[in-house]
Amino acid sequence: MxxxxxxxxxxxxxxxxxxxxxxxxxxxxxxxxxxxxxxxxxxxIQEFDLEQAKAPKPISSSSLQWSRVYLEGLYDPTQQVLIDNQIKDGKVGYKIYTPFYYGQDQAIFVDRGWISQGKTRNDLPNINFKASKLRIIGSLVKPEKEVLAGDELLTNDWPLVSQTKSPSVIQDAYEKQFLNMVLILDPGSLFMNEHVALTPFVITxxxxxxxxxxxxxxxxxxxxxxxxxxxxxx
Structure with a gap:
């Protein structure tokens, strides 16, 4: 019952x-x-580890995300981009994206590491350097898609301040077409700022x-x- x-x-x-x-x-x-x-x-992550363990190869159209590659060309330090709201060790700063031109008029954004924010938002760090032709080595990454809001994703004066890591958005400020991946320089590279360890995902x-x-x-x-x-x- x-x-x-x-x-x-x-x-x-x-x-x-x-x-x-x-x-x-x-x-x-x-x-x-x-x-x-x-x-x-x-x-x-297993795929990431396998790619990172390989010796760097020349960059090509078949290069995959997380592949270690090398390329020869020239930086353009006059048209750099600061990626906003990047935290390192509890400090606020920027990632430095510098355009690198290589091969037959090809272009890629190079992540040259992290730099701290100035005393105020208007006090942008000095990221200028003297460029010369060189070979660079790093890992290719495809920034994760972000939820973008607001009208001003890019400021108007160089160096630009960007609210996104997406090359497809940032390249609107340039006349050239950029590769849809970003090259993160190996630690210890010439013109490398503070290195941030490469991790494939935020959520493990x-x-x-x-x-x-x-x-x-x-x-x-x-x-x-x-x-x-x-x-x-x-």
Missing amino acids: KDLSTIEHIKHNKALTAFSCVFIVVFILLGFWQIERAGFKASL PTKHYGYALQWFTMSLVLAGMFIYAIKRES
Whole structure:
């Protein structure tokens, strides 16, 4: 009789039952989705490690993300870009993007490292240097897509201050077409500023597993609350 009473209470509380069942299923699906994301990123990290272990090769149209490459050409220090809101060791600063021209009129943005912000937002750091033809070595990265807001993604005076790392946006300030990837200089390179270690992802597989555990825990908590509410009425 008690089991029958519980079933009757479940039927009587249709809204609570529907709400609980739907969100329990949603939380479980989100948990499995996070596990899937963790596995996907783990495979990409393995690919990253393999690419980084290889000796640098000449850059080409077949060069992949995270590949170590070298190229010969010339920097243009007169038209550099400061990537805004870059934090290093708790300090606010910029990433330095410098255009590098190589091959048959080809261009790529080179990440020359991090530099701290001045005393005020208007006090931009001095990033000028004397350019000469040279060979540079680094790793290719494709900046992750960002959610961009606001009208002024780029300022008007050199060096430009950019709210995005995306080459497709930054190149609007130039007459040339740039490669859709950025070259991060090897540490110790000539004209390299403070180096920031290259990491393939901000959110690691471990974090995704942690998020999955949170979703599964929430589904269990909701299931427990539903069972408690029904038992209390029984």
